[in-house]
Structures are given as structure tokens and as C-alpha cells.
Amino acid sequence: MTTESAAPQDAKTAFAAPLYADLAGDLNVSFEFFPPKTEKMEAQLWSAIETLTPLAPQFVSVTYGAGGSTRERTHNTVARIAKETPLAAAAHLTCVAASKAEIDEVADAYWEAGVRHIVALRGDPPEAGTTFQPHPQGYTGAADLVEGLMKRHPFEISVAAYPETHPEAASAQSDLDNLKRKLDAGATRAITQFFFTPEAFFRFRDKVAAAGISTPLIPGIMPVSNFAATQRMAAMCNTEVPSWMGRLFEGLDDHPGARQLVSATLAAELCRKLYAGGVRDFHFYTLNRAELSYAICHLLGLRPQVKTPELEKTA
Template identity: 50%
Template sequence: MTTPHLSFEFFPPQSLDASFRLWDTVRTLAPLDPQFVSVTYGAGGTTRDLTHDAVATIHNHYGLNVAAHLTCVEATKAETLEIAERYAQAGVTEIVALRGDPPKGQGKFTPKADGFADSCELIEALAETGKFHIRVGAYPDPHPEAADDNADIDWLKRKVDAGANSAITQFFFEAETFFRFRDRCAEAGIDAPIIPGILPIENWKGVQKFAARCGAQVPAWVGEAFEKAERDDRHDLLATAICTELCSDLIEGGVEDLHFYTLNKPALTREVAHALGITPRVALRDVA
């Protein structure tokens, strides 16, 4: 079986305890030699400064290639591009460009006055700078706001045409979901690499809520398996097995890159990597 390239998503800490969890996650997963790691924005851009600080620390102290999330919410075009320029000056050359979720309490995304109207406008502006490798989001299952079955394909095509270099998918539970999406993208003329997003299931109830918010479809067999595993106190064993099998199926289907949504909890991600035959390859660089 081909050894895939790995990448990991983290989110910025908002408390002292969360800071310890983030740095523990980075220290645990960095030796697996990720191709890149990404750092998220909170809903409504609420973690903008925290994201910048986390990106800078991971890039400078741990020597990792960091892709910083950047969204359109609650900022003018000038403010957003200023943030991008700060990343460029800090040596960060990758951005995950997203529309972003609206602030809590707002039912739908509304651009700020003189802000980017959508992710495509943001991507085009970033591409014009010539300073970044631009990654974008993609949805194998329909996005909650998708108008029809073709909307997510059409949006991804627009993003690539605007200057996106690659895409990372929302998580899903069966390899065929990704393969069908990949084939439809190819038929639509999308030639940018599409990296499957993988979510190790640390908390089954939490994942169900997460899936409902983002439109990820949960097969009945997954729910039945976790209900039984929780009764038998074998949740983590099942989570590792399901995630490893999903990754193996993807690799057998030609996938060369896997992006893990870690939720700043590294244990299951590390266990899945080990089950795939990926063990620490590099010594951790740390300023401590």
C-alpha cells in the first residue's frame, strides 16, 4: 500500500488549557512529517488574532509548513488583505481561503460593506498578489446552502478558475462518497488536486452534531456501530478501525494525500497513522 502524505488541521486556543492542548497536539503529530498543517478561524472571524499568533508560533518554533485559514467575514477587503500580507511577511506562503461562517446569531452570511462577497472574490485577490499557494474547501456531500446537486461542483470550479491551487474536502464516512465526488469534478474539468478530509471520531455525539451543521451524511451502519461500541466500552477501538479502513480504501483508490481534522486531540489521528504504517520520521524542532 502506498504511503500517503499527511496534513493536519488545528484550531487556535482561547484559554490557557486550550493552549496546552494545542501545543501537545503539535508536538505529538509534527514528527509524522506533515506536508502542511492548517489553523482555523472561528465563526464570524472571532479568532482572527489568535489564528495569526498560532500560525506564527507553529511556523517559527516548530518548522512546519502552515496554511492559515482566511475568511471573508466581518472584515473589509483591505483588512483581509492586510492580514494576508502579515502572513506573507512572517514567511507563511499557504492560505486556506474560505467564505467563512456568519457570526453566531446570524442566519446567513452577509458581506461587510466593502468586504469580499464570497470566497471566489477572496481567492482572486489572493492570487493576484502572487504570494500564496491557495487551498479551498470542497463538499463531497451537499453543502447546507447548496441550491442543487451540481452547486458544490460549480462552486469548486469557480474557485479553481479564480486561482485556487488545491482543495480540501469536508469530512465524510465512506470512501465511495469521495470517489463519486472526485469523478464528478474531473467530468466538470476541475484538474486541481482534491485532498480528502478525514475526521477521526473522538466523540460520537459531537460528530453527529458537527455533521448535521455541515451537511455530512452519516450512514446508518456508522451510527449503529457506535451505539453498540459505546455500550461495550469500545468506542476508541471502533473509531480507530473505521478511520483506518476509510483511509486504506482511499489509498487503494489512488489517493496520495490525507488531511486530518484533529480537533486538537492527537491520539486517534496518531493511532490511525500508525495503523497505516506511518511512524515518526523527523525529530521535532522546538525552541524550548
């Protein structure tokens, strides 16, 4: 029988302690959802919210469809979260296909509903494959939108950042310059697009710091629930998918339980390495599924902090 003393040095290190044994749970989390289209999807969303609420997230955000296509559903979802749960609700808002007056009206409605946090984005064009064109009477981009929102109400504002460069950016430097404009306009924090290696985030964090930006930079974490769909999203976002990820998910299409275990393990390992590099804030893209994000948070040492509220069920 092999003893520890006979093991190679690298094995001794591996045997020292379980990977997640000593994580203190001293992290802050936030979760992103999308507005439901059907009653079944709405039930799934509220089940996810009920599951994740005890983890006391700093905020939860709700996405906004391309060209404002989910405007009403986003508003209704955010307003209900603000009214019926203890969570701080953040509404995504874009400047695609809308005048400043229309966007100001949306912002005013959020403020009246008690929503104090906006995720301000330029937004995607309503038709895939086309490029963004500002509305003739609209905001020219996210930095302009942030400035307009701050003039309207004293919102807390989050903006997007791209560790591997926005696919439409002329260069990595121009993308970084655009991020700085958004933050200088009054944004509170930047949340990154998802990525799959800690090096991608740390390299970007170094560049952000070198540019004189001190605003909090929050990594966006995407647990992989469907590898093929994740590959498609990554291609649109200019996110590199390591080849080893494909090998790990190969053969799991007909094994959803095993796929979830692999997904949670990979995302938790990414978060653990980010944690080791000093990261204490994580934003999870949940896709309205709670199990993966909850499992990852549990591995990172986070435990329920509040009693699950009795959420009103949709009739």
C-alpha cells in the same frame, strides 16, 4: 479444527493477510488544528503538534472562527508554528464581516510572519442559523477572496469542497461550479468536508474530473472522538452519518478508551479503502488531539521521518 482449505472462498480472502500489512506508507498527510482559548488548551495543542511533527506533514492548518472571532488567536498560533517548528503553517481566512482592506491587512501580516499558505473560505456567519451576507466593501465569496489574495501575494491556497454538496448550495451542479471558480481563481488544491463512506468521495471525485477539474482533491478525514458532537457537525455540513456508525458507538459514552479504539479503526478503514482507490493525500481534522490521527497514519504505513523538535513551552 477447521483448516484454511476447508474455509469458504470469502473466508480465504479474509485470511490472506492483515488488512494493513502491505501498505507502503507512500502517502502525504496534513493536519488541522484550532486556536486555543486557554492555557490548558494551548498545552494540549502544542502536545499534539509535537506528537504529529515526526510524521512530516505537508502542512498544518489553523482554523478561523465564525465572523473572524478568533482572528488574533489564529494569527498567533500560525505565526508561532512558522517560527518555532519545521512545519509549513497554513492560516484559515474567511471573508465574513470584514472589508477587503481589513482582509488584505491580515494577509499582509501572515506574509510578513513567513506564512505562505492560506486556506481561503467564505466562512460561516457569526450568528448560527443566519445566511452569509457579504460585507459592503468585502469579498463576495471564496472565489473572490482567492483572486484578491493572489493579487496581494503569491500564496499557496487551499479551498473547501463538499462531496455531499454545501448545505446552502442551490444544487450539486451549482456547488461544483463554485468549486471550479475557486480553483480557476488560483487555488492550489481543494480539501473536502469530512465524510464517512468511500463511495461519497469517489462519486464526487468522478464528478470533479468530469467537470474538467484536474487540481488535486484531498479527502478530509474526521476521526470520531464524540459521536453526538459529530452528528451535530454532520447535520450542519450536509454530511450523511451511516446508521451502522451509530450502532458501533452505542454504549461507549462512558468508555473513552474503547471509543477511541473504535474511532481509529473506522477512520483507518475508510482511509484504507480510499488508498485502494488511488488516494495518496489525506487531511486530518484533529480537534487538537493527536492520538487518533497518529494511530490512523501508523496503520496506513506512515512512520516518523524527522526528529521531534524541542518546542518552546508557554510560560
